[in-house]
Amino acid sequence: MPTFCLQTLRFPPFLRKISLLLLLGIVSGCDAGIDPDTAFAPACPHFDVPGSVADQLIYDGRGLDPAHRVSSARILAIQGDCRNGPRDEHKRPLTRVRLSLKLQLDRGPASQENLITVPYFVAILQDGKIIDKKMFTETLSLPNAVSSAQENTPLRLIDLPMGDNPQISPYSMEIGLQLTHDQVKYNRSHLRSVQFHEHVQ
Numbered sequence: 001m002p003t004f005c006l007q008t009l010r011f012p013p014f015l016r017k018i019s020l021l022l023l024l025g026i027v028s029g030c031d032a033g034i035d036p037d038t039a040f041a042p043a044c045p046h047f048d049v050p051g052s053v054a055d056q057l058i059y060d061g062r063g064l065d066p067a068h069r070v071s072s073a074r075i076l077a078i079q080g081d082c083r084n085g086p087r088d089e090h091k092r093p094l095t096r097v098r099l100s101l102k103l104q105l106d107r108g109p110a111s112q113e114n115l116i117t118v119p120y121f122v123a124i125l126q127d128g129k130i131i132d133k134k135m136f137t138e139t140l141s142l143p144n145a146v147s148s149a150q151e152n153t154p155l156r157l158i159d160l161p162m163g164d165n166p167q168i169s170p171y172s173m174e175i176g177l178q179l180t181h182d183q184v185k186y187n188r189s190h191l192r193s194v195q196f197h198e199h200v201q
Helices: 181-190
Strands: 003-008 046-048 055-059 069-087 093-107 115-126 129-141 148-152 156-161 172-177 196-200
Touching: 003 046, 055 181, 069 115, 069 156, 069 172, 093 115, 093 172, 115 156, 129 156
Parallel strands: 046 172
Antiparallel strands: 003 069, 003 196, 055 069, 069 093, 093 148, 093 156, 115 129, 115 172
């Protein structure tokens, strides 16, 4: 079963150094064992996380200095696998992509609640053009005594047409946090560019 993971190589200076952990369970890492039922599963698409949409910083509207920060969320890694999916309405085989995001969550000084809402997207590309875009929103909780934590999003399933050669995926995926234009502009001008490295097995 082809598995994949993308992990960050560098972090912006305002975050402490983070040790990247493997996801648990069915997305337990790039070195997971082969499932005999999916030993001939189709190839995974190429994955990318644009650096400008890897961070979400929320402020209270009274300024952009750290004292006014409500929360921050950052993509640390994306992991999952690809396997044979169901057939579509025309009886054509599909590739089922299963993926989950590992996030770093931080509560800021201006926060007044324990919940952090993280919207994110999965854009599906073919020949460099976006042909579909999936939107998801997760609301994650930090305990009262905790200001920083790493959380995994629930597993998401995305089915793609398999193509003529199951060992070569005709698609790629871009994954990022769904941000406003101002948030993207802020990330580009204030944060160190994040680089992700992809591992596929």
